[in-house]
Amino acid sequence: MPRKMVVIFGASNILWMVFAVSQASKMEIFLEPRVAAQIGDVISLTCSTTGCETPSFSWRTQIDSPLNGKVKNEGNNSTLTMDPVSFNNEHAYLCTATCGSKKLEKGIQVEIYSFPKDPEIQLSGPLEVGKPVTVTCLVRDVYPFDRLEMNLLNGNDLLQSKDFLEPMEKKSLETKSLEVTFTPTNEDIGKGLVCRAQLHMDEIDFEPKERETTKELQVYISPRNTFISVTPSMRLQEGGSVTMTCASEGLPPPQIFWSKKLDNGNLQLLSGNATLTLIAMRLEDSGTYVCEGVNEVGKDGKEVELIVQAFPRDPEVEMSGLLVDGNPVTVSCEVPNVYPSDRLEIELFKGETIIESKSFLEDMDKKSLETKSLEMTFIPTTEDTGKVLVCLAKLHIDEMEFEPKQRQSTQTLYVNVAPRDTTVVVSPSSIVEEGSPVNMTCSSDGLPAPNILWSRRLSNGRLQSLSEDPILTLTSAKMEDSGIYVCEGINQAGISRKEVELIIQVAPKDIQLIAFPSESVKEGDTVIISCTCGNVPKTWIILKKKAETGDTVLKSRDGAYTIHKVQLEDAGVYECESKNEAGLQLRSLTLDVKGRENNKDYFSPELLVLYCASSLIIPAIGMIIYFARRANMKGSYSLVEAQKSKV
Numbered sequence: 001m002p003r004k005m006v007v008i009f010g011a012s013n014i015l016w017m018v019f020a021v022s023q024a025s026k027m028e029i030f031l032e033p034r035v036a037a038q039i040g041d042v043i044s045l046t047c048s049t050t051g052c053e054t055p056s057f058s059w060r061t062q063i064d065s066p067l068n069g070k071v072k073n074e075g076n077n078s079t080l081t082m083d084p085v086s087f088n089n090e091h092a093y094l095c096t097a098t099c100g101s102k103k104l105e106k107g108i109q110v111e112i113y114s115f116p117k118d119p120e121i122q123l124s125g126p127l128e129v130g131k132p133v134t135v136t137c138l139v140r141d142v143y144p145f146d147r148l149e150m151n152l153l154n155g156n157d158l159l160q161s162k163d164f165l166e167p168m169e170k171k172s173l174e175t176k177s178l179e180v181t182f183t184p185t186n187e188d189i190g191k192g193l194v195c196r197a198q199l200h201m202d203e204i205d206f207e208p209k210e211r212e213t214t215k216e217l218q219v220y221i222s223p224r225n226t227f228i229s230v231t232p233s234m235r236l237q238e239g240g241s242v243t244m245t246c247a248s249e250g251l252p253p254p255q256i257f258w259s260k261k262l263d264n265g266n267l268q269l270l271s272g273n274a275t276l277t278l279i280a281m282r283l284e285d286s287g288t289y290v291c292e293g294v295n296e297v298g299k300d301g302k303e304v305e306l307i308v309q310a311f312p313r314d315p316e317v318e319m320s321g322l323l324v325d326g327n328p329v330t331v332s333c334e335v336p337n338v339y340p341s342d343r344l345e346i347e348l349f350k351g352e353t354i355i356e357s358k359s360f361l362e363d364m365d366k367k368s369l370e371t372k373s374l375e376m377t378f379i380p381t382t383e384d385t386g387k388v389l390v391c392l393a394k395l396h397i398d399e400m401e402f403e404p405k406q407r408q409s410t411q412t413l414y415v416n417v418a419p420r421d422t423t424v425v426v427s428p429s430s431i432v433e434e435g436s437p438v439n440m441t442c443s444s445d446g447l448p449a450p451n452i453l454w455s456r457r458l459s460n461g462r463l464q465s466l467s468e469d470p471i472l473t474l475t476s477a478k479m480e481d482s483g484i485y486v487c488e489g490i491n492q493a494g495i496s497r498k499e500v501e502l503i504i505q506v507a508p509k510d511i512q513l514i515a516f517p518s519e520s521v522k523e524g525d526t527v528i529i530s531c532t533c534g535n536v537p538k539t540w541i542i543l544k545k546k547a548e549t550g551d552t553v554l555k556s557r558d559g560a561y562t563i564h565k566v567q568l569e570d571a572g573v574y575e576c577e578s579k580n581e582a583g584l585q586l587r588s589l590t591l592d593v594k595g596r597e598n599n600k601d602y603f604s605p606e607l608l609v610l611y612c613a614s615s616l617i618i619p620a621i622g623m624i625i626y627f628a629r630r631a632n633m634k635g636s637y638s639l640v641e642a643q644k645s646k647v
């Protein structure tokens with residue numbers, strides 16, 4: 001605490017002169033009439049005398065209140081010390097010096113004040129350009145405040161001035177303040193706020209009577225115009241790198257923080273550096289990155305969305321099957337492992353015409369590679385052959401810098417035509433005689449040109465392959481070649497079939513005409529004239545008796561004609577005519593009838609049935625052998641011949 005000693009020698013020269021003249025009787029007393037004492041300080045009032053060797057002192061106040069100080073007498077001096085000065089010292093003090101019978105008294109007015117500290121400047125918040133702020137200037141522990149004047153200046157401009165003239169209720173130290181609200185402008189940057197307080201007590205002498213505090217105007221600018229630059233692009237290929245630099249304006253210059261926005265909306269701090277480099281980016285690194293410029297007065301954020309995308313391969317075009325004229329086919333275009341699939345568009349072109357397109361705008365719930373496809377069904381026609389089917393996949397990202405931003409696959413269409421109009425031409429005819437050459441020529445339309453397969457239908461219905469030559473040639477048709485022939489036109493799009501029946505006609509041959517038991521018989525015998533044909537189907541047999549008057553057609557039964565009790569007139573020429581479409585064969589014999597000698601057993605000719613149906617041949621042969629033996633005949637029928645014809 002400052003110690004203030006008020007030691008006053010008003011006129012020391014005079015003192016010495018007086019002393020020299022009269023030592024004993026010329027006592028004088030010295031005391032300053034007025035002193036300013038600050039509350040809390042230590043102050044000493046010194047009452048001094050001259051002209052007395054041993055003066056005695058006493059102190060009192062004018063109204064006889066307590067001294068509130070300590071008195072110390074030292075020789076010709078007496079000191080009243082107030083430690084500390086308080087309001088109770090605000091009095092007029094009287095010092096009385098006594099020298100023998102002489103008594104001198106002097107008064108001193110102690111003026112109390114308090115003005116111990118410089119004003120304080122307080123701000124309601126940081127000074128921001130354009131933002132009102134309240135400035136408070138305050139002076140603590142001031143007394144008497146009715147003498148106080150405060151001024152607040154911004155640079156040289158007075159913002160406000162204030163007196164505190166209200167009456168004081170009691171003696172006390174008070175804190176007085178002045179408030180101003182103002183809005184800083186850019187011009188205020190660098191100026192100072194000045195708070196000046198003056199205690200107007202000119203009548204007393206103390207220092208300082210004026211105090212002031214200057215506060216440099218620290219004007220802030222909240223971060224703004226935060227700007228992010230991204231190199232090379234906000235769209236990255238998987239595995240790529242990106243460098244993002246953020247800048248933000250403000251005063252003081254904002255500090256930059258990079259964060260990533262998490263799915264729950266929170267921010268995950270990544271860096272406190274303005275430049276953020278991310279390498280080996282993966283799909284999961286896609287998302288919103290936030291740069292914040294932060295300073296004392298605020299922050300300003302900017303977001304950037306990074307998309308790590310994958311578009312690694314060309315689309316794959318697939319057909320549901322072979323392209324066949326008129327058959328619906330589904331073409332699918334598949335884009336594998338794409339990200340982000342919600343930016344994907346697939347277009348399908350046939351030639352120059354777009355025939356289908358599809359976007360995949362549905363939300364992606366997770367960051368993953370997806371395979372997307374477009375499907376479209378169309379009916380190809382032969383006109384489509386040679387046209388190009390293009391599947392174009394685009395990732396719609398405008399500022400994309402990597403290549404390719406679109407990928408495509410093409411396929412040249414070839415439309416097949418299933419075999420049709422299969423036709424067979426049989427030359428010379430589908431009915432030919434045995435031994436004739438036959439060409440069966442097959443043709444079939446289709447794309448690609450169908451292959452020809454000739455087969456023959458077996459009796460069990462199966463097909464037996466014969467040839468892949470369009471012309472099936474029989475150089476010499478045999479009876480067994482008769483049957484159903486099948487021509488198939490075959491290509492990858494289908495089969496077309498045509499059947500043709502080939503009929504090989506065989507002229508009657510190997511017919512035999514016999515008389516049984518003999519060509520020479522006796523009158524009254526029973527004779528069987530029998531005509532048999534070879535194994536040729538569909539052959540007519542006509543048995544006749546020739547006569548000059550005309551031929552008589554005999555009522556033969558299956559080629560056999562029986563004459564019971566032959567008469568002489570039955571002798572003559574008998575003829576068998578066997579014929580079909582392919583030809584005719586004649587055989588004849590001459591029956592000789594002799595006059596009757598005796599009667600003989602005869603057999604019943606009805607049992608003998610000979611005709612060309614093979615099923616009856618075996619029993620018939622048995623009969624013939626039996627009758628032949630009985631008739632002592634040999635060789636009319638060769639069993640070997642008979643069995644051959646059966647085959």
Ligand SMILES: *[C@@H]1O[C@H](CO)[C@@H](O)[C@H](O)[C@H]1NC(C)=O
Pocket residue numbers: 019049050051052053054075076
């Ligand atoms: C003070 O008193 C002493 C005696 O105690 C005396 O010798 C001296 O001269 C005095 N001084 C003054 C300045 O009067």
Ligand SMILES: *[C@@H]1O[C@H](CO)[C@@H](O)[C@H](O)[C@H]1NC(C)=O
Pocket residue numbers: 007008048074075076077
């Ligand atoms: C008394 O006061 C005077 C003047 O202040 C000083 O010079 C002197 O030394 C003092 N005497 C004593 C005994 O303190």
Ligand SMILES: *[C@@H]1O[C@H](CO)[C@@H](O)[C@H](O)[C@H]1NC(C)=O
Pocket residue numbers: 272273274275
């Ligand atoms: C920011 O990064 C650059 C380059 O990596 C480096 O030179 C600088 O010191 C970093 N600054 C801070 C604040 O980390």
Ligand SMILES: *[C@@H]1O[C@H](CO)[C@@H](O)[C@H](O)[C@H]1NC(C)=O
Pocket residue numbers: 427428437438439471473
């Ligand atoms: C069958 O075809 C051949 C050649 O392909 C030909 O020489 C022959 O004359 C044809 N025969 C008939 C009967 O058409």
